[in-house]
Amino acid sequence: MFPKNFVWGAATASYQIEGASQEDGKGLSIWDVHTHDLRKSAYGQTNVAHEDTGDIACDFYHRYRSDIALMKAIGIKAFRFSISWPRVLPEGTGNINEKGIAFYNDLVDALLEAEIEPYVTLFHWDYPQALQMRGGWLNPESPEWFAEYTKCVTDALSDRVTHWMTLNEPQCHILLGHMQGVCAPKLQLTEPEGLLAMHHILMAHGRAVEVLQKHAKKKPEVGVAFCQGSLIPDSDRPEDVEAARAAFFSGADRQLWSPSWWLDPIVFGKYPEDGLQSYGEEVPKELLDQEQMDVISKPIDFIGINCYNAEPVCAGADGKPIRVRTQEGAALTANKWAVTPRALYYIPKFEFERYRLPIYITENGMSGTDWVCLDGKVHDSYRIDFMHRYLQCLQKAIEDGVDVRGYLTWSLMDNLEWNNGYTERFGLIHVDYPTQKRTLKDSAYWYHSVIRDNGANI
Ligand code: BGC
Secondary structure, three states, X not given: OOOOOOEEEEEOOXXXXXXXXXXXXXXXXXXXXXXXXXXXXXXXXXXXXXXXXXXXXXXXXXXXXXXXXHHHHHOOOEEEEEOOHHHHOOOOOOOOOHHHHHHHHHHHHHHHHOOOEEEEEEEOOOOEHHHHOOOHHHOOOHHHHHHHHHHHHHHHHOOOOOEEEEEEOHHHHHHHHHHOOOOOOOOOOOHHHHHHHHHHHHHHHHHHHHHHHHHOOOOOEEEEEEOOOOEEEOOOOXXXXXXXXXXXXXXXXXXXXXXXXXXXXXHHOXXXXXXXXXXXXXXXXXXXXXXXXXXXXOOOOEEEEEOXXXXXXXXXXXXXXXXXXXXXXXXXXXXXXXXOOOHHHHHHHHHHXXXXXXXXXXXXXXXXXXXXOOOOOEOOHHHHHHHHHHHHHHHHHHXXXXXXXXXXXXXXXXXXXXXXXXHOEOOOEEEEOOOOEEEEEHHHHHHHHHHHOOOOOO
């Protein structure tokens, strides 16, 4: 069984659902700029598939009331959404956009009225373009900009919101956006610069924790949502488990995807030793500054795990991990991610055993190419099977002592899947973009029964 007060919910992010990208005084984010850059690569591709943008997205900005009614129909107890920083502070700092604040105020009120608990992410990648022009996360003032923004949101919402996540997957934002040049702001920084951007965003996290703890009107529960360069053991043999654990937390070989690069500084107040060694002289001095590490390592209340899949490894003859080749024709989702339910057993377990903090699964779900069938329904049986398998593994982790407090599926509704635009669908609710018509998928009805029975049918 799942614990008595287990939180069942669904997650989203501002740029992926809100639309109203130029309305009511909102400033531009780096994703507005990225999606509107229609220059083509050498392969003839624009930044985003099909030249899609988040200009309208799911039009959640105007439709949140009817969408909350759908959440209620599904039985969702918690809704994870993010705040668009440039909607609240169009220039990133300074002038407050009261209409932006009013939107989030109304959203929170409407959620609470429907008895749905708001889980707020302060930053899910839509960084203010105005701050990008001032150097973005490379600017040493950037943690303070985030603290100012956090204070503004805290003042507005903390009398009603108690669950907070500072950042969403800073790994993707920094590594894909700032180092590999794939996502907004599409930079290809040098490695030391990338490390500095990482360090500043971690300091921003720490400053936000401080601001929330100091100024929130209701006692806040603060965490951060991370993805991980996920490795799991190919079998439950102890030697495979230990090989996978070691590889999972190894920061060596400049493995910046390892959670040790992100969670060790937050929880233990230092970067992984093997990781620092792999950069040697290239490590910026800021990463070794004790005062700055103290800012990063302010105590948090939970870890948010975004988990979709993992790569299996086994122990080689010397105990060192070896990647195991997946079987021919193994199950894949529409975006070609492997279906690996055991990730939702091992990743929470590994992170709980290392960091000893409560865990929320802040994202888990699958991409499909769902459509509305002739009978007017969306028959996504594979999504039901996917969630069922993953939840079975999560349940086993809980049985084995991992303190998991909730499961927030990605996503409430189909939305803009970043560079893949609207070509992929992760939702429990199908969105027909030209008409904005919503249709509950079969998985939404199934999830309703899971929530109703607190997972007894898993
Ligand atoms: C992100 C979401 C994204 C999802 C599926 C996560 O990396 O937080 O914004 O849509 O995965 O790709």
